[in-house]
Amino acid sequence: MSLMGIVKDMKEGIGNLSRRGSDGRLWRGRTRSHIVPDQPAQLEEFEQGQWANLPPELLLDIICRVEASEAVWPARSAVVFCAAVCRSWREVTKEIVQTPExxxxxxxxxSLKQPGPRNNHIQCFIKRDSGTSTFRLYYGLTPSEDENDKLLLAARKVRRATSTEFLISLVADDFSRASNAYVGKLRSNFLGTKFTVYDSQPPCDSSVKTSGRPSRRFHCKQVSPRVPAGNYNIGTVSYELNVLRTRGPRRLHCVMDSIPLASIQEGGTAPTPKAFPHLFDDLCPVASQNLKRKEDQIGPSEQPCLVSGDRLILKNKSPRWHEQLQCWCLNFRGRVTVASVKNFQLVAAVEPHHNIPDSEQERVILQFGKIGKDIFTMDYSYPLSAFQAFAICLSSFDTKPVCE
Known part of the structure; x- marks a missing residue:
């Protein structure tokens, strides 16, 4: 049987299994997220299937070929199918698949919580639905005509009395904080000039001091304490006030509390989580019930996630004034085609004593801009992750009466 025949056979046999995702290991489909208790008997029976007993050398060769040949979606979903066959296939696939960096x-x-590549950008686009106040992040250059775009993240805008929140999820139909699809949120201040990015779990376990209680209220839908719970402050996005209405575009800077400045220095590394941690795996049922009652009384907390040393600060790249066009211009290399106040490019803001190379200071880490009605491009690179970049871009969609 040919290699593609094997992959096709796997797709037919385990199509629904690839959307399981309750352990955070496999790519999610568009279905509603639920937490399902472990079923050892069924898993053991599945392990004895026809694909579980392949010789290790043959198994490694098959997965290596699939991983190397399928570079983009939707073809790359074949790699996910390999990881969904059985436990042995999943372990080999996890060893072969590298991080986005x-x-x-x-x-x-x-991958959405891991830093992007150092030498190029991961190109995505955002679709805005003003009617439902939702925003969807897709993987790819531009929207396709057959609606086969790969959904990465989705966000819903929720207006509060004193702030605005963007709830971010892995799926487009469930933004509940109690869901295992919930990955974080973005919250603004009253004026819409400062935004705080919250992650549902610490991006680097060693840099976070956890409290004795969970950070998010347990919900009645939550049937197991295995769901990671928390709101960890990983960064802020600030827009400069423009009350005098002086000429010029928006000016913003981002303080990434979870990313050290040393990450962009030679030999530096950014926090790279390997899996979604289960913070409450060791809790007994009685303890989890006590935590639930305590949370119902005092409400959720929000904890800072600070790195040691200097933190990475991003600033928007200053545009130049074009005399002939009478407008501000930035070189988006063809990725942005429509003039908009939302368009921006972010670079690292460093002091001279930090000894950061000039090439690194000029490198665009994140760029965002409009290409059509309710369509925007988002290109990000190291040390930002897709989740962090998406949260920063969402801040541009909120109303800012004192910044325009």
Whole structure:
């Protein structure tokens, strides 16, 4: 049987299994997220299927070929199908698949929390639905005509009395904080000039001091304490006030509390989570019930996630004034085609004593801009992750009466 025949056979046999995703390992489909208790008997029976007993050398060769040949979606979903066959296939696939920083590809959900590539950008686009106040992040250059775009993240805008929140999820139909699809949120201040990015779980376990209670209220839908719970402050996005209405575009800067400045220095690294941690795996049922009652009384908390040393600060790249066109211009290399106050490019803001190379200071880490009605491009690179970049871009969609 040919290699593609094997992959096709796997797709037919385990199509629904690839959307399981309750353990955070496999790529999610568009279905509603639920937490399902472990079923050892069924898993053991599935392990004895026809694909579980392949010789290790043959298994490694098959997965290596699939991973190397399928570079973009939707073809890259074949790699996810390999990881969904059985436990042995999943372990081999996890060993072979590299992080976005190393290979420039997105594969499993955890890829959205890992830094992008150093030498190029991962190109995505955002679709805005003003009627439902939702925003969807897709993987690819531009929207396709057959609606086969790969959904990465979705956000819903919720207006509060004193702030605006963008709830971010892995799926487009469930934004509940109690869902295992919930990955974080973005919250603004009253004026819409400062935004705080919250992650549902710490991006780097060693840099976070956890409290004795969970950080998010347990909900009645939550049937197991295995769901990661928390709101960890990983960064802020600030827009400069423009009350005098002086000429010029928006000016913003981002303080990434979870990313050290040393990450962009030679030999530096950014926090790279390998899996979604289960913070409450060791809690007994009685303890989890007590935590639930305590949370119902005092409400959720929000904890800072601070790195040691200097934090990475991003600033928008200053545009130049074009005399002939009478407008501000930035070189988006063809990725932005429509003039908009929302368009921006972010670069690292460093002091001279930090000894950061000039090439690194000029490198565009994140760019965002409009290409059509309710369609925007988002290109990000190391050390930002897709989740962090999406949260920063969402801040541009909120109303800012004192910044325009």
């Amino acid at each position: 190393e290979c420039g590809r997105l594969t499993f959900p955890i």
